[in-house]
Amino acid sequence: MSDMSDSIHPDMERRDFLYVATGAVGAVGAAFAVWPLIDQMNPDKSVLALASSQIDISPIAVGQSITVKWRGKPVFIRHRTPKEIAEAEKTPLSDLRDPEKDQDRVKKAEWLIMVGICTHLGCVPLGQRGDYDGWFCPCHGSHYDTSGRIRKGPAPKNLAIPPYAFLNQTLLKIG
Amino acid sequence: MPHGESYEPRNRFTAWMDARLPLLRVMHESFLTYPTPRNLNYWWTFGGILTFCLAVQMITGIILAMHYVPHADLAFESVQHIMRDVNYGWLIRYVHACGASMFFLAAYIHMFRSLYYGSYKPPREMLWILGVVIIFLMIVTAFLGYVLVWGQMSFWAATVITNLLGAFPLIGEAVKEWLWGGFAVGNATLNRFFSLHYLLPFVIVGMVALHIWALHIPGNNNPQGIDVRQGKDTVPFHPYYTVKDLFAVSLFALLFSYFVFYDPEALGHPDNSIKANPLQTPPHIVPEWYLLPFYAILRAVPSKLGGVLIMFASIGILFFLPWLDRAKTRSARYRPLFRQFFFLFVIACLGLGYLGAQTPEGAHLILARILTFYYFAHFLIVLPLLSVIEKPLPVPKSINAPVLKGAGAAAQ
Ligand code: HEM
């Protein structure tokens, strides 16, 4: 027994090491080869190129909203009424599932701009409906308030705010 | 397991083949002389019916793909083109669309049959597990196919289902965009769904081959759930079961034809005749009927991630069934308690199906929660408990005894 381990074992260990090392190099190589096959499914350059849109917001009167498409998603642009703004601002944070101040969700209080995709499973909520005068998602019954914050139903988060900027008084750039 | 008479090559060519690629031998022994219990009832014809359905879906699907255009701007129009312009296009599409429903109908009956007669118990665990893999692949395939139509339901089903993946913490968002090939369901999504909808049926064919292989090792279970002991217990598959299966397929085709020719839209949703509009969600999104129980389970759970996990678990738990139900007796015929719980379970599944089509509010929501709980309780509480406390009835000594000594002489 001791005889065996003396004469054969050192050699075996060296071989085991070589096997493992070869296998490891092979696995890394295979992973590199597979990556392009996986990454091809990610959003491509033409999709990424559509990353921003500009909109003239001057025709949108108080109390009106429009839906525009940005990166294939609907974006709500709502010209809020003073009542809606007041409601959104006076809601205590303790009432919210995903606490966020209204001020932190807008750049100008009268313009609420958000991605019109329910944070539950991605339906487009209907405007000026539901228990909080904001948005109501028909798919599984999520209610959002006049700041687009989730108040009731299965959705976990507030409606997302896309990156945007007011280029001047009337021109809005999303993305 | 007694073997049927084995294959004898008839001429020099088949003898030559047999020594090189014994394909005829395998076919002969698998589908002609294969010894089959003599007491199989009509619930055992659904395997043949399922094979028929798979063939129908593949033939009609490959034809549809000759006329279909997998592009967000053209897909919906190309389906209308199939319906209006292509010779017999309406027929081929309706057979494919109704065929999916018929396929699931047969698959669910086949599964309940296995539950009732204990066909998942040793030595058929692998057979059962492959079956669960197949139903899972069928669900994915049907979902992908439904998206191809690119109607409102297609689009929003795709949106809701892919968003489920977003429920996973950290990686969810990245996985979603990877699957979409964009920032929402769009052309890239449709195109890859077409590719996968074409691929998966072939994977299913492979799984079916393994499923049949795994069947032919232990042989069929039977309504009495007892092992085949002697030659007298079996008859050769051909002509006994080839003819019986063909007869059952004919009856099934009658029902199938009723839907295709008299009520082809009965199982579909009218909103899917409206082209996909990414800016507007239809007021009430429902999946096809065969996915409703799973949808009800998803919505019964108040948390997004929780709902997704429970929904996957509702299929996943089936993999463990052979180890949850440890009772030795297979057939429900000799398990009086299990038999009652089996029917309760069927009712729970049908109830979930009904609830999947309702708005999850008030009493509907509460009922959906109760039934979801019951669905899991059946596997995790009822079956393990029954394996311990139930006293089974005596099973017959052999398959041939009650059959050969006058019908119904022994315990039925
Ligand atoms: C496991 C077998 C299959 C199942 C369960 C299945 C299921 C479905 C379903 C549910 C639809 C939507 C039908 C509608 O509402 O109009 C569909 C559409 C489609 N399938 Fe399949 N399918 C299968 C096999 C195949 C195969 C092998 C192909 C070959 C490429 C194929 C090609 C298509 C095409 C082109 C469409 C879109 C046209 C249409 O709406 O009818 N399918 N499939």
Ligand code: FES
């Ligand atoms: S997607 Fe809006 S509530 Fe489910």
